Amino acid sequence: xxxxxxxxxxxxxxxxxxxxxxxxxxxxxxxxxxxxxxxxxxxxxxxxxxxxxxxxxxxxxxxxxxxxxxxxxxxxxxxxxxxxxxxxxxxxxxxxxxxxxxxxxxxxxxxxx
Amino acid sequence: xxxxxxxxxxxxxxxxxxxxxxxxxxxxxxxxxxxxxxxxxxxxxxxxxxxxxxxxxxxxxxxxxxxxxxxxxxxxxxxxxxxxxxxxxxxxxxxxxxxxxxxxxxxxxxxx
Numbered sequence: 001x002x003x004x005x006x007x008x009x010x011x012x013x014x015x016x017x018x019x020x021x022x023x024x025x026x027x028x029x030x031x032x033x034x035x036x037x038x039x040x041x042x043x044x045x046x047x048x049x050x051x052x053x054x055x056x057x058x059x060x061x062x063x064x065x066x067x068x069x070x071x072x073x074x075x076x077x078x079x080x081x082x083x084x085x086x087x088x089x090x091x092x093x094x095x096x097x098x099x100x101x102x103x104x105x106x107x108x109x110x111x112x113x
Numbered sequence: 114x115x116x117x118x119x120x121x122x123x124x125x126x127x128x129x130x131x132x133x134x135x136x137x138x139x140x141x142x143x144x145x146x147x148x149x150x151x152x153x154x155x156x157x158x159x160x161x162x163x164x165x166x167x168x169x170x171x172x173x174x175x176x177x178x179x180x181x182x183x184x185x186x187x188x189x190x191x192x193x194x195x196x197x198x199x200x201x202x203x204x205x206x207x208x209x210x211x212x213x214x215x216x217x218x219x220x221x222x223x224x225x
Binding site: 036042043044045046089091099100101102103104105106 | 144146148154155156157158161169204206208214215216217218219
């Protein structure tokens with residue numbers, strides 16, 4: 001079945017450091033890929049998405065490229081801020097059905113000044 | 114910006130009691146979902162709802178769970194007889210179809 005694997009956290013960085021959170025997936029067909037962010041005490045917010053191979057999603061300085069050859073969708077940001085501290089979830093939506101999301105386990109990011 | 118609204122934000126209930134979690138999806142959305150997140154764990158799909166019927170459900174969504182769209186605006190999740198392991202954050206989401214969801218802020222359910 002479809003699944004998403006994320007690197008385990010927590011990830012602890014200093015402000016302005018480079019961020020990578022790895023995400024790989026297993027899926028049949030051509031899924032869409034997403035990154036969601038969950039700030040403390042809040043719900044899930046869509047950060048970025050990509051719907052086909054080689055697409056790059058970007059938002060708020062974050063980027064991720066849909067790599068079909070490596071089945072990956074790694075999240076990157078060139079310079080993190082304290083306000084980026086949150087839990088980040090990689091997810092996929094299958095090409096069939098009613099597009100339920102399958103989430104990875106989440107990666108907690110803590111950014112220190 | 115349109116929002117998905119969930120109430121209550123926190124519900125405490127005794128084991129064996131029925132609970133109803135409420136959601137008001139975005140008004141022109143056609144697809145509705147419930148997910149749950151047990152503390153510290155991944156977000157899990159429960160059920161999707163389209164055209165006034167369940168379109169898909171997970172193994173978690175057993176006979177104790179039901180969903181309803183009673184009045185064209187609300188979307189509810191009912192748990193008939195709660196168990197301790199039902200304690201989780203429950204998220205409602207709505208979308209217009211492929212590739213676009215908006216999640217609510219969640220209801221934290223605590224079963225004691």
